[in-house]
Amino acid sequence: MGVLLLMAINEANNLLYALAFLLLSVLGMATLQTALALRGLRLTALEAPPVHAGDTGLLSIRVDAGPRARHGLRLSLAAQAPGPVAAAQPVDDLPAGGSVVLSLHWPAGTRGWQSLPGLQVETTQPLGLARARLRQAAPLQRLVWPRPADAGPQRAAAARARQAAGGQDFSGLSSWQVGDSPRRLHWRAWARGGPPMVKRFDGEAGAEAVRLDWQSVGGDAEQRLSLLTRRLLDIDAARQPWLLQLPGSAPVQGPGSAARLRALARLALHRPAAGRDGAEPA
Template identity: 40%
Template sequence: MPARLFAARWSRWLERRIPPARQVRLDQRRIFILPTPQGLMFGVALLLMLLAAINYQNSLAYGLTFLLLSLGLVTILHTYRNLAGLVLAAGEAPPVFAGEQAGFRLRLQSSGRAHRGIALGWPPAPLQPVEIEADGSSEVELFLPARQRGWLRAPRLRVESRFPLGLLVAWSWVDLDLAALVYPRPQSGELPPAGGGVEDDEEPGMASTRSGVDDFQGLRPYQSGDSRRRLHWKAWSRGQGLLVKDFAELQGHDLWLDFDSLGGDREARLSLLCHWVVQLAGHEQPFGLRLPRVTRAPGSGALQRDLCLRELALFGLPANPAEGRP
């Protein structure tokens, strides 16, 4: 397919010409410029005016036509200048769950002059306008839909400006090495009957973890994903709503989230695990995660949560965002 061939060649060429970098300064190597449809319309209008000038042999009409033509030429410089010298730097991109919008923070910095009417984004989505004052900087957050877990590598970013007259568009495709980690889409569901405590039989010291459910702590409202077996039916029959028996696990009686103990395909299991990691971490309950080839020791808190989610996100995928590049 020639179009696809061309696209591939184009992206290879871009790769050489504007190599990925966390920070890019736009200069003549990186800026392209062409007339916009409005610019072409302007050209047609100029042609009509020139015809009128020729037919009426009118020097002033020639003058006006040439003035506007010169204006078009001068605008090339201005449109280019408006983009040149702009420094784009990648900021952080917080991880998201699949199905959400991944946000990428960018910092646009002026290296002297003001940059007006800059727009950036990933077409065909509408570009986001931004202004940078002279010697100032602006922050933008751009969003991409996160469809799959793993590293979401942002494609080349289009930066463009039509300022001042809208007759020309100067643009660049920059690759700021933007990548966001996408966790699996959380899918509520039950853990296996063992209550997530599928213990490792080869570790005798942990035999008692199975009874982690014994330390009854109290009742709390039902949340989706809670095991039905923990429902407090008596309370429900008394009309107190759905309550769940809450258990506190003792130190050493760790909860293990085990990939192998679940049914369903890989992604479904990861989604379920993801849900439980979020749930448990939200309740400050310590837990461990066991995936084929990877084991994360029990722990609690935000760090544990993030590390576990990261393992889930990257399970079976390259760990380096650069390798995930298409």
């Protein structure tokens, strides 16, 4: 357009002047309309379930159109945390007054609480000649659990526990509870219309809990937390009793999904005192 205006000046050509100013007017109107395309739009961060460090979890976002219809929007995180770049989510057609819930991939950083970097929505509507961007802070945090150590020798105890459980004598049936293995469901009783029941074996109630504490693993602070996380997940998956005891905090007993979540949160938020090799000072 600048070249066209320069030609009009050099040639003193009124037709070129008219064409240059027409294009300038179209660009100005397109810029204004693109900016108005985001006016009144509202973004709300809903939830972000916990994940392990180094993984990528999902973040739920609600987009409210407000008083006008929206077209050609792209929703993304305003700033990327360390990790893979998350792709933007398109919002093609959103009617006036409508809303939609989308999921964004949010890479996890180190263990502990992670704050949402903010939300960003952009558009080039209606003509694609200009780009408008709206950034909005979102007061949302996600809990990041320690990254489990690689599977290997840490699963030996859990495997032995599963083998031992498999060799126990059948003792009866009990009501199904959240976390019970589907392999122990008594399918025949359920098929007859009764409540879900699970098989129980001798020795389960009195089985000694596997103790998970700071001194049962080696390495620095993060290595210990990683190893404890791996052992916790493996032993809980085997439905064997366990007891997690970290220095300076109350013990957590399992198995069970609720106990496992409490234990993972305790591991994620643990702050060991400075000492040799990350251990607690004596």
